Amino acid sequence: MGEPKMVVDILTLFPEMFTGPFDASIIKRAREKGLVEINLINIRDFSRNKHRTVDDTPYGGGAGMVMAAEPLFEAMDWIRARRGEPGRVILLCPAGRPFNQEVAAELAREKHLVLICGHYEGIDERVAEHLVTDEISIGDYVLTGGELPAMVVVDAVCRLIPGVLGERASAQEESFADGLLEYPHYTRPREYRGYRVPEVLLSGHHEKIRLWRRRQSLLRTLASRPDLLARASLTGEDRKILASVLEEIKS
Numbered sequence: 087m088g089e090p091k092m093v094v095d096i097l098t099l100f101p102e103m104f105t106g107p108f109d110a111s112i113i114k115r116a117r118e119k120g121l122v123e124i125n126l127i128n129i130r131d132f133s134r135n136k137h138r139t140v141d142d143t144p145y146g147g148g149a150g151m152v153m154a155a156e157p158l159f160e161a162m163d164w165i166r167a168r169r170g171e172p173g174r175v176i177l178l179c180p181a182g183r184p185f186n187q188e189v190a191a192e193l194a195r196e197k198h199l200v201l202i203c204g205h206y207e208g209i210d211e212r213v214a215e216h217l218v219t220d221e222i223s224i225g226d227y228v229l230t231g232g233e234l235p236a237m238v239v240v241d242a243v244c245r246l247i248p249g250v251l252g253e254r255a256s257a258q259e260e261s262f263a264d265g266l267l268e269y270p271h272y273t274r275p276r277e278y279r280g281y282r283v284p285e286v287l288l289s290g291h292h293e294k295i296r297l298w299r300r301r302q303s304l305l306r307t308l309a310s311r312p313d314l315l316a317r318a319s320l321t322g323e324d325r326k327i328l329a330s331v332l333e334e335i336k337s
């Protein structure tokens with residue numbers, strides 16, 4: 087097994103939550119190919135008291151419990167001793183930087199990521215202040231823990247590592263890679279319960295198919311995510327296609 091392209095250390099109280107998603111399909115294959123190494127590290131193993139506690143009551147009062155700093159600092163010491171300074175130490179939390187394809191691409195360039203999955207009301211702030219390099223949120227909602235967000239981030243990042251997806255083309259063409267939504271996909275049969283595949287896709291005319299797909303991407307993005315359209319890098323051809331679409335809408 088060659089040197090893995092990326093190492094991901096995940097600090098969590100529930101390592102068992104990860105076995106399903108990371109032992110199936112693409113991530114499993116990436117691990118088997120040695121393209122990525124994912125280590126699940128149980129925060130509780132770094133508790134330094136005999137009851138192996140990892141949380142405590144909040145200073146200043148209030149409901150709920152707070153994750154203590156010590157086990158996380160001890161775990162980071164262990165990670166550093168074993169593998170040196172991580173490229174990024176990511177805390178998953180609702181206040182974090184919104185996760186998107188651009189952030190995934192940025193993280194995919196790192197050699198070593200540490201993801202910290204919190205629980206309870208939150209984590210002692212000294213962790214965010216002195217250990218964390220990036221706070222990331224997968225959306226504006228509160229979850230019981232950082233584990234599900236960590237799975238989402240690992241999935242989106244791993245699939246961008248060269249060699250993880252079979253033919254790179256599918257990752258390139260896919261939504262958000264060029265900033266537009268994806269065109270519709272079809273496969274056999276060419277007619278199912280009376281529903282037919284668009285003729286152009288059966289024509290074998292590659293240029294027409296490319297244009298049809300691009301038009302569909304532009305139409306879909308215009309219809310459901312005009313904000314993405316505003317930010318996308320459009321070619322001259324794209325603008326011509328959009329102009330003709332807008333003409334049709336007006337007529």
Ligand SMILES: NC(=O)c1ccc(N[C@@H]2CC[C@@H](O)C2)nc1
Pocket residue numbers: 178179180203204205206207208209222223224225226227228229230231232235
């Ligand atoms: N939107 C998100 O990415 C997100 C991340 C974490 C989270 N919850 C954890 C539990 C306690 C605290 O560490 C944060 N909820 C939502």
